[in-house]
Amino acid sequence: MTHPLHDLRLPGPTLVLVDDSDGLALDALRGIEDVPGVEPTVVPLSTLDGPRKGWGSVLVVAADRARLRRMASAVPLLGQCKAVACWLTDSPTPWVLVPRPEWPRLVHLAAREAGDRGVLTVARFASGARAQLVVMEMARQAAGPGDTTHGGVVVSYAGRPAAPGLDARSVLLPDVAGAGDAERDVPPDVVVARRGATSQQSVAEHHVIDRAPIVVTDPGPEPVDERVFNPIGFRKDWDHPVVDLSRIGRGPVTEGVVAAARAFQGVRLPADTRTADLLALAISGVPLVTEGVLDVAPPLAAALDAPVDLDDPLRREEHSLAVRRAAFDHHSTLAWRSALATRAGVRHVALPPVSALLSTKRPEMLDFALRQVARQRGAEVELVLAAHGFEPDRDAVRRALGDRPHQVLTFDQSDFFGDVLTAAARAASSEVLLKVDDDDWYSPDAVHDLLMARRFSGADVVGMPSEFVYLHRNEHRDALTVRRNHPSEIFARFVAGGTLLLDRGLLRSLGDFRRVRKFVDAQLLAGVEAAGGRIYRTHGLGYVLRRTGAGHTWERDDEEFRRPDIVASEWPGFQPSLALEADPLDMPDGGS
Structure with missing residues (x-):
């Protein structure tokens, strides 16, 4: 059998670095010594106790991007070499490395499939590059653009591997006592150690942080790397019925297994499924059929155990959303590190605060709009209310929002819509802004879910599709709820204007909101696209666009929303997704 790397040529000798707990990568390496273009020395990660130098090239081997990111946290100094390669044995999609400006001149770059076994990225340099830094950058870029920080909490590991998720600052220690070493310039806030490790008393107070690093031996299940395992690519339809996990994977759940699972109605997990495998599938939004779920947070267990009709595409997607949200909130690297920070008593930035920008010309819609903001949960939300042409009752606004922070601005009726939104954005206190509309429905988790998508996608702009549309009754028909067949959980060019989330x-940098009377959303999205920004469209279950036939800045014949080529379903009256959790107060009057 031909080896997947049979056509690879690397200057020797080649250090082949692999995590010895990565069974898939170890299996793929069989026969590497017979590849004619490689002079390999296979070194398991656990045996590295110091710098390894004198190599002509370095080849890092991991099953997928998640395992690459985890092992890169522990890669020591490797010296300089002219070629660095990364083979992901069970990853489905090649990725391209962008060289850093401080590196030596790049003379060759390849990103391709590795025969029938994963993908290969190779970088060759004109002179020696520091291999450790190249490997770290490969791990960082493999997950795409996005947040590569860890919110301020510094974590070390004693007598155990690093947790999933790339952490360029993590230090592997032989024992917990090393965390208090006075010579260490960047001491950890937390040391995660194996159960039975030396007690907290063995760690000395460190002069940099004026306390001893906190020792944690019971951090719970290992987190799942949400930058790799996430709902991107979720399918609302399926090609095949529910399948047993053993039919689509020959070992641990990898990116390749998740990609294969997308074609199935769901995946059935046996009772002895590893927690790590369950979490990878759950946070990816794969509909799951489980029994005897153990060792996960109660909200996730409840979401998995909830009855669901997988034959109904909408109920199936609602189940997927509930499961992936619970997995993200309790088992992502973000949640895991936040819990460690709480135990250590240090700051940690998890999901950032958001300022919701609400511009309205309709005082009659204000109470409704305020309720949509007041009901948000799982996120810190400030409201910046821009009353366009009227003076709102500020006491009523305060009562409606309770203790939620807010600001009230007023503008003349003649002011440009874009100028009103720009003033609201400049008054906002948060670095993340969300444009909301005054007449649309938002689920209690709408802001949270947009922030969740921002985290796992790394996109510059995140929004929802106007997938659910409520059409008020008119002289030709009764009221309708239309579900359009917009794909979601994808990078796209368009998202609903009432759900635009972006950084201040x-x-x-785009010149704020353009000075226009209408189509302000289209101006913004066009500017982002022209600048090369990435726009991500998450699920559409938590948002319903309202069309009354008049009073919209986006003027369009309501019947356009019912074109046969874009409609997936129609229902009489107001029938949103169950994920909306519609408040009876906000039901359309008489369903009209």
């Missing part, structure tokens, strides 16, 4: 800095 990006908005300012």
Whole structure:
């Protein structure tokens, strides 16, 4: 059998670095010594106790991007070499490395499939590059653009591997006592150690942080790397019925297994499924059929155990959303590190605060709009209310929002819509901004889910599709709820204007909201696209667009929303997704 790397040529000798707990990568390496273009020395990660130098090239082997990111946290100094390669044995999609400006001149770059076994990326340099830094950058870029920080909490590991998720600052220690070493310039806040490790008393107070690093021996299940395992690519339809996990994977759940699972109605897990495998599938949004779920957070166990009709595409997607949200909130690297920070008593930035920008010309819609903001959960939300042409009752606004922070601005009726939104954005206190509309419905988790998508996608702009549309009754028909067949959980060019989430800095770089009377959303999205920004469209279950036939800045014949080529379903009256958790107060009057 031909080896997947049979056509690879690397200057020797080649250090082949592999995590000895990565069974899939170890299996793929069989026969590497017979590849004619490689002079390999296979070194398991656990045997590295110091710098390894004198190599002509370095080949890092991991099953997928998640395992690459985890092992890169522990890669020591490797010296300089002219070629660095990364073979992901069970990853489905090649990825391209962007060289850093401080590296030597790049003379060759390849990203391709590795025969029938995964993908290969090779970088060759004109002179020696520091291999450790190249490997770390490969791990960082493999997950795409996005947040590569860890919110301020510094974690070390004693007598055990690093947790999933790339952490360039993590240090592997032989024992917990090393965390208090006075010579260490960047001491950890937390040391994660195996059960039975030396007690907290063995760690000395460190002069940099004026306390001893906290020792944690019971951090719970290992987190799942949400930058790799996430709902991107979720399918609303399926090609095949529910399948047993053993039919689509020959070992641990990898990116390749998740990609294969997308074609199935769901995946059935046996009672002895590893927690790590369950979490990877759950946070990826794969519909799951489980029994005897153990060792996961109660909200995730409840979501998995909830009855669901997988034959109904909408109920299936709602189940997927509930499961992936619970997995993210309790088992992502973000949640795991936040829990460690709480135990250590240090700051940790998890999901950032959001300022919701609400511009309205309709005082009659204000109470409704305020309720949509007040009901948000799982996120810190400030409201910046921009009353366009009227003076709102500020006491009523305060009562409606309770203790939620807010600001009230007023503008003349003649002011440009874009100028009103720009003023609201400049008054906002948060670095993340969300444009909301005054007449649309938002689920209690809408802001949370947009932030969740921002985290796992790394996109510059995140939004929802206007997948559910409520059409008020008119002289030709009764009221309808239309579900359109917009794909979701994809990178796209368009998202609903009432769900636009982006950073303040990006908005300012685009010149703020354009000075226009209408189509302000289209101007913003066009500017982001022209600048090369990435736009991500998450699920559409938590948002319903309202069309009354008049009073919209987006003027369009309501019947356009019912074109046969874009409609998936129609229901009489107001029938949103169950994920909306519609408040009876906000039901359309008489369903009209």
